[in-house]
Amino acid sequence: MSLTFGFVLALGACSDDSTGESFSGTGGTGTGGTAGNGGATGVGGMMGTGGSGVGGAVGGCFEARCPDGKLYECGDCMDNDEIPDGLIDDKDPECLGPCDNTEGPVLTTGTPGTTGNQCQADCYFDGGNGCGGGDCCWDYSCYEDSPVRQCPYTTPTLAICAEPQPVTCLPLCGPLTPNGCDCFGCCTLDEGKSYVYLGSEDANNNGTCTFADLANPELCRSCTPVEDCLNTCERCEICLNKPTIPEDCFPGSGGSGGMGSGGAGGDGGDRCAPDTQPCGLEGDDPCVGFCLTGCCLVVE
Numbered sequence: 001m002s003l004t005f006g007f008v009l010a011l012g013a014c015s016d017d018s019t020g021e022s023f024s025g026t027g028g029t030g031t032g033g034t035a036g037n038g039g040a041t042g043v044g045g046m047m048g049t050g051g052s053g054v055g056g057a058v059g060g061c062f063e064a065r066c067p068d069g070k071l072y073e074c075g076d077c078m079d080n081d082e083i084p085d086g087l088i089d090d091k092d093p094e095c096l097g098p099c100d101n102t103e104g105p106v107l108t109t110g111t112p113g114t115t116g117n118q119c120q121a122d123c124y125f126d127g128g129n130g131c132g133g134g135d136c137c138w139d140y141s142c143y144e145d146s147p148v149r150q151c152p153y154t155t156p157t158l159a160i161c162a163e164p165q166p167v168t169c170l171p172l173c174g175p176l177t178p179n180g181c182d183c184f185g186c187c188t189l190d191e192g193k194s195y196v197y198l199g200s201e202d203a204n205n206n207g208t209c210t211f212a213d214l215a216n217p218e219l220c221r222s223c224t225p226v227e228d229c230l231n232t233c234e235r236c237e238i239c240l241n242k243p244t245i246p247e248d249c250f251p252g253s254g255g256s257g258g259m260g261s262g263g264a265g266g267d268g269g270d271r272c273a274p275d276t277q278p279c280g281l282e283g284d285d286p287c288v289g290f291c292l293t294g295c296c297l298v299v300e
């Protein structure tokens with residue numbers, strides 16, 4: 001039973017190049033490594049299952065739970081798109097984190113729990129519901145360009161508009177917030193040139209914003225990020241809709257390139273916080289959790 005399951009996972013990984021590469025890297029022992037490319041790597045996954053436990057897990061996928069303890073679509077090691085796109089969980093760019101319950105194509109999170117007040121927003125990327133309890137808290141009607149149709153701008157008598165975020169907002173929601181987004185789902189998908197609200201909905205509360213519709217302001221409504229909890233998209237960071245980073249962001253790379261910036265290579269810490277493992281690019285160790293815009297998020 002479990003073998004069958006592992007095999008299915010290995011097949012899934014096989015269809016994705018980057019997974020395969022991650023596997024051969026960790027394999028370490030060389031068994032997987034020699035497999036080298038594409039199709040053969042999947043076979044390597046099977047061997048890993050038999051050999052060491054670690055290899056087996058890497059050959060497939062790591063389940064990633066949301067801090068609420070639940071397993072959602074983006075952490076369940078399955079390809080859950082209605083029309084499967086061959087990409088699983090954190091390999092699927094439409095997965096916004098381990099609390100995201102839709103693998104796409106819409107960029108809503110689909111996690112249960114909206115507040116009684118539909119204009120009030122809490123952390124977009126966790127599974128909880130509602131402001132309060134120290135969660136991030138915002139009201140869409142604070143903005144003249146409110147991205148939520150039902151919540152047009154109201155002259156801000158709302159105290160919340162002027163309030164700084166609770167001190168626990170960032171510790172709770174920050175780690176779950178992808179590069180390029182604020183904690184309420186207002187994200188840049190063009191390196192800071194513009195921002196769209198990932199939770200944009202039509203009149204029937206169906207999500208409308210997809211990667212294919214970023215340029216359509218009716219489907220991906222523009223928004224203004226809340227500075228208090230904005231995780232900016234930096235040049236050397238992987239971000240939503242930005243899967244690669246410039247060559248000179250890699251440690252030790254391009255040293256002889258003759259580029260003036262060669263010396264700035266550093267330790268690669270530019271991509272993630274110092275205590276966070278980079279992931280998702282060729283040569284990176286596999287992330288035993290959810291690889292969120294290039295940084296490994298492990299929910300304890």
Ligand SMILES: [Ca+2]
Binds near residue numbers: 076079
């Ligand atoms: Ca999944």
Ligand SMILES: [Ca+2]
Binds near residue numbers: 079084085089092
């Ligand atoms: Ca998928």
Ligand SMILES: [Ca+2]
Binds near residue numbers: 092105
């Ligand atoms: Ca998808």
Ligand SMILES: [Ca+2]
Binds near residue numbers: 179180231232234237
């Ligand atoms: Ca960032």
